[in-house]
Amino acid sequence: MNATAGQAEVKSLADRFGVEPGMVVMEMGYDDDVDQDLRDVLIDRCGDLVDEETDEVVDVVLLWWRDDDGDLVETLIDALGPLADNGVVWLLTPKAGRPGHVEPSDINESAPTAGLQQTSTVNAGKDWTAARLVAPRAARSRR
Template sequence: MSTTTITQAQEFGFHPGDIIQEWLWDDDVDEGLRRKIEDLTGEDLVDEDYDSAVDGAIIWWRDGDDEDALADTIMDASELVDEGAPFWIITPKPGREGSTNAATLQSAAKTAGMNAATPLTVSEDWNGVRLRAFGKGAERADRMERAERDDMDLR
């Protein structure tokens, strides 16, 4: 595997040994990008029927699919992804068939309780948008603060 291939796949935040779940694969996806991820992780991508914990997820999304369906897919996919693990929506670039509106992605992500980052070019025809759950850091800080207060009360 070339250094370029490793670097491009690492930009997703995936690592050797990671199990990555792939959602909404179709014959239009970028097979080269899929191979780069598989080469880096050393594992085949698993499909949406996989039912064990995963180290990351990618969702191939195209315009014309229902925004509510995207929010539902995000929620379904996030159930198996480890907290803080890389979670990506991959869409055709603007001007390509199936390109989607950024507002649609933002709205679906928000409905699913996630923030959508700025799109990044991930291949010649596809952009990737990383999602992160709302408040993960805040929730963790609140838990730690409560634990500290509880610990002090026990003294």
């Protein structure tokens, strides 16, 4: 694949993530293994990413998660704190066969326990898969 095609693929990924200019995107779980191309495209789209110490209400949480990162339920609950009522958590996990791979069943069990439901999964680069997690409509109306 040539560089232009690769850039177009990453840009369309930013579209699939639903990130628009002016949105506040919080990043959690950053480490040296994240997909830098994806981060760059999201930063180009919305500006700097904020970290979990932010006092802002955020539209999107970008959560990089690996199998040995601890308790996924607790981290998802932490991600909900600053999230807007209609916000989205993108849970990025290493693909199968990559170090830190998270079994889909772990996500399927953890998300509802944290008060989230998975709506879709997308290929988020060479090494990462992203699961879109949202609060169920009934829960959003109670928040």
